[in-house]
Amino acid sequence: MSVTTIIIGYGNELRSDDAIGQKVANIINSWHLSDVESLAVHQLTPELAANLANVNLAIFVDAMISSESENVEVESILPSESNSISDIISNMMLGHIGNPRSLLSLTKYLYGYCPTAWLVTVPGVNFELGDCLSPIAEIGINIALNKIINIIGKGQNST
Numbered sequence: 001m002s003v004t005t006i007i008i009g010y011g012n013e014l015r016s017d018d019a020i021g022q023k024v025a026n027i028i029n030s031w032h033l034s035d036v037e038s039l040a041v042h043q044l045t046p047e048l049a050a051n052l053a054n055v056n057l058a059i060f061v062d063a064m065i066s067s068e069s070e071n072v073e074v075e076s077i078l079p080s081e082s083n084s085i086s087d088i089i090s091n092m093m094l095g096h097i098g099n100p101r102s103l104l105s106l107t108k109y110l111y112g113y114c115p116t117a118w119l120v121t122v123p124g125v126n127f128e129l130g131d132c133l134s135p136i137a138e139i140g141i142n143i144a145l146n147k148i149i150n151i152i153g154k155g156q157n158s159t
Contacts, residue, residue, distance in 0.1 A: 005152055006051055006115075007038040008100075009061040017124025017137040020063035024122070024144055036152065044103050052104065053111035059118045059148055060100040063137070066123035070136055072143040073121045074151070079105035079114055118151055120144050 009025025011018040022040035029038040039051070044060075052058050064073070080101040100119055108114040122140035124133075133141070 002035070003037040003055055004035040005037070005057040005059070006055045007036065007059045007061065007148065008041060008044070008048065008051075009039070010041045010044055011063050012042060013131065014129060016126040016128055016130040016132060017134050018063050018127050019131070019133065020122045020124055020137050020141060020144075021061040023133070024061045024120075024141055024148070027141070027145060028148065033152070044100065046103075046106055048103055049107040049110055052107040052115055053113055055115050057117075057152070058100075058104075058115045059120060059151060061120045061122070061144060061148070063124040063127075064121040065127065066125050066136060070123045070140075072123070072140050072147060073119075074147050075119050077101055077104065077117045077119045079108050081105075120147060 007025055007028050009021035009023070011021040013019040013022055022042075025038045025040035028036065029040070037051070037055070039048075041048070060077075077100055080099070100117065104114045104117055122137065122144045124137045124140070126134045126137075
């Protein structure tokens, strides 16, 4: 079967709650869902554009530093507004590990297409060196998994 959905969870597994995205991707991968590819990566890289060009739905998962809100946030995202390939590459290099909007932009530039995309951010409170998740991150992962399954279900029903 062909893959129609890709989940890309990203973050640093050596920085405690920053590993949230990778943990979510690994859990989903263990479920062996049909038509779903799940990638756990350290950071977003230009090579991922090829994966995005071949799916209908992309879901990015990342940790966010928890402030006042401890809610898992889900937002629809579009490619960033860029005029040239150099702008796209420059935008990809900004931030600590990349930007999903810039990756979508690169995908659209290279392949003339990018999928419908969502960004799921999960709150975390501990970003120190370590490999243990905080209780807030653990709760957030479970909430994120439910939200992602709902997004996948809606995406498959609309195709």
